[in-house]
Amino acid sequence: MSVMLHDRPVLPGSVSGGTAGRRVVTRWARRLLRREWRQQILVLALLALTVAAAAFGVATAYNMASLPSPQFGSANHLLQFGGTGQKTMTADIAAARKAFGTIEVIGRQFVSIPGSTQAVEYRALNPDGPYSGPMLALVQGHYPSGAGQVAVTSGLAQNLQARIGSVLSLPGHHQRVTGIVENPSDLKDQFALVPPSAAGPAQGITVLLDASPATFSAFRDTFHSPLVWQARGASTQGAVAAGALGAVTVLMVLAAHASIRGSPDRQVRGSLGPGRAGHAAGDTDRGRRGMVASAGRIPCPGRQCPVGPAA
Numbered sequence: 001m002s003v004m005l006h007d008r009p010v011l012p013g014s015v016s017g018g019t020a021g022r023r024v025v026t027r028w029a030r031r032l033l034r035r036e037w038r039q040q041i042l043v044l045a046l047l048a049l050t051v052a053a054a055a056f057g058v059a060t061a062y063n064m065a066s067l068p069s070p071q072f073g074s075a076n077h078l079l080q081f082g083g084t085g086q087k088t089m090t091a092d093i094a095a096a097r098k099a100f101g102t103i104e105v106i107g108r109q110f111v112s113i114p115g116s117t118q119a120v121e122y123r124a125l126n127p128d129g130p131y132s133g134p135m136l137a138l139v140q141g142h143y144p145s146g147a148g149q150v151a152v153t154s155g156l157a158q159n160l161q162a163r164i165g166s167v168l169s170l171p172g173h174h175q176r177v178t179g180i181v182e183n184p185s186d187l188k189d190q191f192a193l194v195p196p197s198a199a200g201p202a203q204g205i206t207v208l209l210d211a212s213p214a215t216f217s218a219f220r221d222t223f224h225s226p227l228v229w230q231a232r233g234a235s236t237q238g239a240v241a242a243g244a245l246g247a248v249t250v251l252m253v254l255a256a257h258a259s260i261r262g263s264p265d266r267q268v269r270g271s272l273g274p275g276r277a278g279h280a281a282g283d284t285d286r287g288r289r290g291m292v293a294s295a296g297r298i299p300c301p302g303r304q305c306p307v308g309p310a311a
Contacts, residue, residue, distance in 0.1 A: 070134070070135065070183065070185030070186040070189070071135070071186075071206075071230075072131075072208065072230075072232045073104070073129075073131040073132045073133060073134050073135045073185075073208055074130075074131045074133060074134055074210075075104070075131040075208035075209055075210050075232070076209075076210050076211070076231065076232045077208075077209050077210070077211055077216055077229060077230070077231055077232070078206055078207060078208050078209070078229065078230050079092075079096060079206070079207040079209070079227065079228065079229050080204065080205070080206055080207075080228040080229070080230075081093070081204070081205040081207070081228075082203060082204035082205060083204075086201055086202075089202070089205050092205075093105055093205065093207060095223070096207050096209065096219070099215070099218075099219045100209045100210075100211050100215070100219070102130050102209070102210070103130075103207050103208065103209045104126070104129040104130050104131045104132055104207070104208040104209075105196070105205060105206075105207055106123065106124065106125050106132070106205070106206040106207075106208070107123070107124035107125075107196065107199050107202030107204075107205055108121055108122070108123055108124075108202055108203060108204040108205070108206065109121070109122040109124075109199070109200060109201070109202055109203050110122070110203060111170045111171055111172065111173060112170075112171065113160070113170065114170075114171065120156065120160075120170060120191075120192055121190070121191040121192065122150075122173065122191070122192050122194055122199070122200075123191045123192065123193055123194070124194050124195070124196040124199030124202065125193060125196070126195070126196055127143050129208075130208075131208040131209075131210065132208065134184060134185050135183050135184075135185060136181060136182075136183065136184075136193070137181065137182050137183075137184045138151075138179055138180075138181055139154065139179070139180040139181060139182055140164065140179055140180040141164045141177075141178050141179025141180060142178055142179050143178070143179060143181070143193070143195075144175070144178050144179070144193060144194055144195050144198075145178075145195060146195065146197070146198055147197075147198040148174070148175050148176060148198075149175055149176055149178045149194075149195070149198070150168055150173075150175035150176070150177055150178065150192050150193065150194055151177065151178055151179040151180065151181045151192070151193040152168065152177060152180065152181070152191075152192045152193070153180070153181060153182055153183075153189070153190045153191060153192075154180055154182065155188075155190045156190045156191070156192060157177070157180060162177050163177065164177050164178065164179060164180065165177065168192070172200070175194070181193050216229075216231075
């Protein structure tokens with residue numbers, strides 16, 4: 001024999017379960033918190049550790065990974081000429097320009113500081129050069145544009161007590177400071193910048209160029225004397241960033257796993273067991289009616305809610 005139960009009509013009014021339902025849910029939450037507070041703290045600690053690891057990984061990849069050879073700028077090869085006469089260095093520069101086309105010439109002159117063992121590097125560099133863009137940035141003031149003008153880095157300005165508008169006087173050099181500059185690829189690089197058109201005889205020359213390995217090898221084989229050169233090396237930023245991302249991913253997986261194990265639904269269904277789940281929520285007819293009503297499943301006017309298998 002079978003019995004058909006007709007759906008009860010939905011009565012107007014609130015189906016929140018009333019005060020009894022809220023009391024049951026509140027009591028269940030308190031018991032769960034007292035029993036599982038260690039797991040909840042573990043979840044919060046893992047989430048905080050994940051965020052901290054992500055921030056630390058990004059900072060590590062940015063600050064500790066080696067930059068891709070800051071002395072190259074945007075070029076992939078550099079040549080160094082020095083220790084010979086000006087005529088020989090001029091001929092070497094002409095040979096490099098003929099072989100590679102576009103090149104950038106950086107002149108260097110070192111001047112001793114009176115009363116000190118240190119020297120100042122006067123660097124003849126064009127701010128608008130084809131390859132030196134990543135090697136030069138203006139912090140304050142403006143670039144020197146003619147004779148009698150110079151720009152210095154912040155460290156050099158502090159050591160020499162120079163400021164914008166003052167005159168920097170060193171043996172053979174008397175120029176007015178027009179700005180503060182820096183090498184963005186190497187902030188420890190300290191130098192005084194002068195325009196190539198107003199630079200004196202260079203003690204050393206650096207030539208930046210962009211060439212394929214085959215072209216550069218052919219030039220090196222035909223050069224008339226031993227050549228001092230460097231090729232851009234690989235950056236380690238990618239490897240460090242990948243390692244940091246892997247560590248953060250592992251921590252996120254652990255945090256997600258711990259949060260799932262510590263979720264209230266899992267605790268009610270799994271860790272309490274079928275025999276104790278009802279007791280944790282309040283094992284009374286009134287409690288059951290309140291919880292069913294609070295879920296919005298069945299409107300419960302008075303004590304008419306079914307209890308047990310009939311529900």
